[in-house]
Amino acid sequence: MRIALVSEHANPLAAVGGVDTGGQNVHVAGLSAALAALGHEVTVYTRRAAGEEPPVVRMAPGVTVEHVPAGPPEPLPKDELLPYMPAFAAHLARRWRAVRPDVAHAHFWMSGLATLAAAEELRIPVVQTFHALGTVKQRWQGTADTSPPGRVAVERDIGRRAAAVIATCTDEVKELAAMDVPVERITVVPCGVDLDLFHPGPLDVPVLHHAGGDGRTGADGVARILSIGRLVPRKGVETIIEALAHVPGAHLTIAGGDPADEEFARLSRLAAASGLAERVRLVGSVARADVPALIRSARLVVTVPWYEPFGMVPVEAMACGVPVVASAVGGHLDTVSGCGVLTPPRRPRALARVLRDLLARPDLRASLAAAGLLRARSRYGWQKVAARTESVYRTMTGDHVDRLVAAGG
Template identity: 50%
Template sequence: MISEHASPLATLGEADAGGQNVHVAALAQRLAADGHTVDVYTRRDDPALPERVPLTDGVDVVHVAAGPPERLPKDELLRWMPEFGDDLAARFSDPDVRPDVLHAHFWMSGLAALRATRRSDRPGPTVPVVPVVQTFHALGSVKRRYQGVADTSPTARIPLERTLCADVDLVVATCHDEVRELRRMGAAEDRVRVVPCGVDLGVFTPSTTRAGTADDAAPLRVLSLGRLVERKDVATVVEALARLGEHDPPVELLVAGGPPLDELERDPEVRRLRALADRLGVADRVRFLGAVSHDEVPALLRGADVVACTPWYEPFGIVPLEAAACGLPVVASAVGGMLDTVVHDRTGLLVPPRDPAAVADALVRLSDRRFRLRLGAAARVRAERQYGWAAVARQTAEAYAEVVSSSSARRPLPQWRATDAPLVPAGGTR
């Protein structure tokens, strides 16, 4: 695996450390448990890091020298991908190191993977072609559409993602909404597979006490969990609370995420949301918890009644899966991966994005304790059937086997120029 900015060893909650780190670590460990051997190549961002660090039996994290050994925002890493790819190519010239398949996580990892395996202009031994599987985790075209001028991605991202769609052996999408976007980008239908993200079913488990609480008059505890950025649209949930007025039972909102508790008042998004809650008269029903470690999330979920995920867009969204595994219904925007992970009226309620009235109506429905417990129980069953890491790893391994045995891995491939500029096929950018 290549995960250029998202190391499985990173501390979650730090800049650019989140769902991809969890995904790569969990998938690698489950593949190893199934008998595979996994090396995860990530960029060295600290000179003190050892070259190779065991993550678990069968999984090593390998630190690659590409750019200065310091932490850099991921949007600044494109210039170092040629160096990353050349380092991999040198390693793969050794048959004992060369993998059967490369799985690139994020678009820049895909560029490094192709450079490592598809160039014929480097001196020394020719590296045999290694099939490349690509998971984008997020697409530049979607990010640009919803963030506009606020998008900090390199300008070359979208055309280079189109190049990857054409030149990798298989794209593993995490949801069906992503497949539709990939087709618009030119990805061939027969070279795209859907394998969802997963959840640890042994860590994220239902509460053994709250489901049995019989006090229907207790406040409905709604949890919003994740990065505190505007596109996550916690504001819509705050506005929904205002629409509920003096609802019986009362509804309270817990907002987990953002900076540590003692730094909340300096955070611009927290200040914006607090001002909104004050203006709407619901400040006494909105509580900000600050940063929450990954280890604290299961208990936090088990203490809630409903999880609200109402972003403008979401490539996949891991929080709805974690909520489902904990037996909680989710009020989710009908966007991205949540169209797959939340089944309306069965495991949660889907609402249009940026629609406080729809969120308010959903919370009224979920005030019915029996209804929300029924949805939460169905959500746990569905998580067990479709989203445990055992199932996700099995589907991923099937995708690997497909490209390893496929003749597509031996088709004529583009030659890649050795430049320090963004990687482009010889002859220009498609």
């Protein structure tokens, strides 16, 4: 099958950890490689964000990344890309007239807008994954939401026009149904995790943590807690710092972001003002290859965003055999429930109680770690995620009918 993945702002080749580079980049990279491993030919279309980017890059066997000229060849916040989507769509249409894909899978709402426009004339079936919904962002961020006006209405239209919608969690299905997206066209397929990279390997402690001991517990008996991800307010890192004030002796490593960013500076100031400067360390972005070792070096991984469309960090921690504390929102309700601890978002005192309890109970931590590892391996490996995604594609292209006929069904 010839598959087009459209990801207008999230380049699978980009380094993860910036304000607009995170789970979607990882998802598109992992999904494209896993689909290619199933024998498909995959092209990822993403916006050219630098003048030196070559038009086409071979990312992996069977996977090509094409940098689409749409807007200035420089980094732009994703919420400023809407005016360039007509040019993006025109490029897709030109390319697809020359080589028509069997299916186009759009990632994020602006990708959906461009993909539907380019696919209509050629009658290419379009599958949509939103990764985040404007209704949810608006609900939690209010006036701080920088989405273009009309985003929610456009998402509703995309959801109704797409041949199929892939939601990454069951909570998203409820949100889509409330937007009048036909439920019968929605399939839940989660994001995946690279089980070859994320696993409970040796305790190879990175130097990013405070010195001393084995990393999980320092020479002085200090427990290590890890927060990792993009540094934006809605990720809830502030809540973890505030909770730490009520968890005596524990140290927190915060990985992600850039020291030049305002959020990095704000969190540093908060730690200092809370008297936690000696127990909180912000280390900035970490190379993807170094993330598993950093996760394994922690006693607990904590991720408590206000909202989370899926949340890859908990699944990566689970795959490394490290227990997880997460906010009871979005995708966490699927991934963490029953094999980690869920806590209300933006409730530092409640989080502190959970952290104190877990740090005092090694038996419970071990039980949660084992349950999380089992779940990550049984549900979230990329091979399984790609196979479920492929199944959705085949229902759109008619391949399932051809196979039934060939089998005499």
